[in-house]
Amino acid sequence: MATATETDAMRRAVALSARALGDTAPNPVVGCVILDAEGARVGEGWHQRAGGPHAEVHALFAAGERARGGTALVTLEPCNHTGRTGPCAQALTEAGIVRVVYAVADPNPSASGGAATLRAAGVEVEGGLLRDEAEAVNVAWLTSVRLGRPYVRWKYAATLDGRIAAADGTSRWISSAESRADVHRLRAESDAVVVGSGTLRADDPHLAVRGIDGVTQPLRVVVDTRARTTAAARVLDDAAPTLIAVGEDADTSHLPGVDTVRLPYARTEDGTEGGGVDVAALLAALHTRGVRSVLLEGGPTLAGAFVAAGAVDAVTAYLAPALLGAGPNALGDAGITTIARTLRLDVTDVARLGPDVRVTAVPAVPAVSPSSPSPQER
Numbered sequence: 447m448a449t450a451t452e453t454d455a456m457r458r459a460v461a462l463s464a465r466a467l468g469d470t471a472p473n474p475v476v477g478c479v480i481l482d483a484e485g486a487r488v489g490e491g492w493h494q495r496a497g498g499p500h501a502e503v504h505a506l507f508a509a510g511e512r513a514r515g516g517t518a519l520v521t522l523e524p525c526n527h528t529g530r531t532g533p534c535a536q537a538l539t540e541a542g543i544v545r546v547v548y549a550v551a552d553p554n555p556s557a558s559g560g561a562a563t564l565r566a567a568g569v570e571v572e573g574g575l576l577r578d579e580a581e582a583v584n585v586a587w588l589t590s591v592r593l594g595r596p597y598v599r600w601k602y603a604a605t606l607d608g609r610i611a612a613a614d615g616t617s618r619w620i621s622s623a624e625s626r627a628d629v630h631r632l633r634a635e636s637d638a639v640v641v642g643s644g645t646l647r648a649d650d651p652h653l654a655v656r657g658i659d660g661v662t663q664p665l666r667v668v669v670d671t672r673a674r675t676t677a678a679a680r681v682l683d684d685a686a687p688t689l690i691a692v693g694e695d696a697d698t699s700h701l702p703g704v705d706t707v708r709l710p711y712a713r714t715e716d717g718t719e720g721g722g723v724d725v726a727a728l729l730a731a732l733h734t735r736g737v738r739s740v741l742l743e744g745g746p747t748l749a750g751a752f753v754a755a756g757a758v759d760a761v762t763a764y765l766a767p768a769l770l771g772a773g774p775n776a777l778g779d780a781g782i783t784t785i786a787r788t789l790r791l792d793v794t795d796v797a798r799l800g801p802d803v804r805v806t807a808v809p810a811v812p813a814v815s816p817s818s819p820s821p822q823e824r
Contacts, residue, residue: 452575462477463492466494474588477520478491524538533560597740600762637739641667669723671711682704692707709723725751754780760806
């Protein structure tokens with residue numbers, strides 16, 4: 447049974463893991479704290495970038511010889527395989543750790559088994575301490591393992607009557623400066639930011655993170671079925687990488703040197719070809735490129751397509767205390783034709799940001815995908 451000291455140390459490990467959000471794809475975020483034999487904190491660390499030392503290695507290095515006879519608190523079950531780095535289960539054993547407490551069991555079949563390896567080496571192991579808190583921080587990676595696609599957060603800003611722009615199309619600025627700064631935080635914590643061609647034409651967004659130092663810029667993704675993006679679009683500058691997702695037969699000859707991916711068209715329920723690209727194929731392509739978390743900033747049409755595909759895992763809405771009375775709604779056609787098919791959400795957080803209210807919610811029934819989980823690399 448974990449002690450109060452161990453619980454406090456695990457809470458610190460969870461906080462450490464969050465420091466790397468947006469920086470570790472395709473790896474998880476992980477934090478680790480080392481206690482010596484007397485229960486004093488002597489080392490801590492977090493996995494900072496894919497290919498670099500894991501959290502346990504950073505923490506053991508900080509602890510040095512004081513780790514011998516001590517306890518390791520880790521937010522994810524220590525890995526048991528050799529990838530770009532060695533197995534952490536072995537590193538903990540060689541450092542003389544006698545007890546390991548982890549929060550979340552590793553669902554990745556190619557890296558799991560660390561707990562069993564530790565026990566076989568005579569190390570006392572306990573799992574599940576602060577599991578919910580650790581899962582909440584690492585939800586993107588865990589979703590990518592379990593569903594075989596990136597975790598998707600749909601973000602939008604709207605007035606209290608649900609309008610994302612005025613009748614003439616103007617939308618700058620519905621939300622406050624505080625809300626817009628928070629959006630840059632969400633971008634910094636994401637591996638990719640996705641918009642549609644409608645948003646690109648209306649707003650010519652830049653989509654790179656601003657105002658936060660030292661971030662790994664997310665991949666900017668434009669879903670542009672007919673390849674109407676022009677070479678002058680701001681997303682094609684060198685501030686961050688950009689990918690244009692187009693239909694399988696789109697003409698991209700006017701975009702030489704631009705990274706593009708060709709995708710099949712979406713199909714309606716009767717099997718006929720729809721008007722946009724297939725959302726599942728898009729997410730599969732991003733997953734293959736190492737994307738584990740997506741911030742969907744598209745307009746109502748693209749948002750509707752993602753909702754219809756069951757590919758929205760969380761919603762973050764910035765609601766401004768304003769009314770427009772006309773103009774586009776936040777969500778377009780999502781295939782919901784009757785109240786019985788309403789997508790119900792559970793609100794997980796409500797916060798004031800300047801004059802605005804930020805509401806975060808998740809589907810009451812988690813999204814599912816027919817995709818099979820694919821191995822992840824730590």
